[in-house]
Amino acid sequence: MAQLxxxxxxxxxxxxxxNKVAEVLLNLNNNDIENRRLARYDYAKMNLTAxxxxxxxxxxxxxxxxxxNISIDEYEYLVRRLExxxxxxxxxxxxxxxxxxxQWE
Numbered sequence: 001m002a003q004l005x006x007x008x009x010x011x012x013x014x015x016x017x018x019n020k021v022a023e024v025l026l027n028l029n030n031n032d033i034e035n036r037r038l039a040r041y042d043y044a045k046m047n048l049t050a051x052x053x054x055x056x057x058x059x060x061x062x063x064x065x066x067x068x069n070i071s072i073d074e075y076e077y078l079v080r081r082l083e084x085x086x087x088x089x090x091x092x093x094x095x096x097x098x099x100x101x102x103q104w105e
Contacts, residue, residue: 001082004075011068018061021046025054 024046027039
């Protein structure tokens with residue numbers, strides 16, 4: 001579960017970065033001069049190359065989003081299994097809190 005949590009976080013960060021790249025690429029062709037100026041600044045700051053195309057970025061966003069959805073589904077499945085396991089354990093034992101003992105039924 002911990003590994004899935006890390007994977008989900010990494011994918012979310014990657015998608016956020018790709019969305020920023022897409023925004024910069026779109027703003028490079030914006031009619032507003034100020035938006036184009038800021039986009040050129042971000043373009044340079046992000047070390048983007050002229051070879052990068054918005055279509056490629058959009059495809060990568062879609063692929064990463066699909067991976068994220070799969071990871072979230074898997075994580076939720078594991079959480080449900082863990083909750084079920086906890087219920088089974090809870091139903092199969094009695095805890096004597098006064099003596100800190102567990103008695104299995």
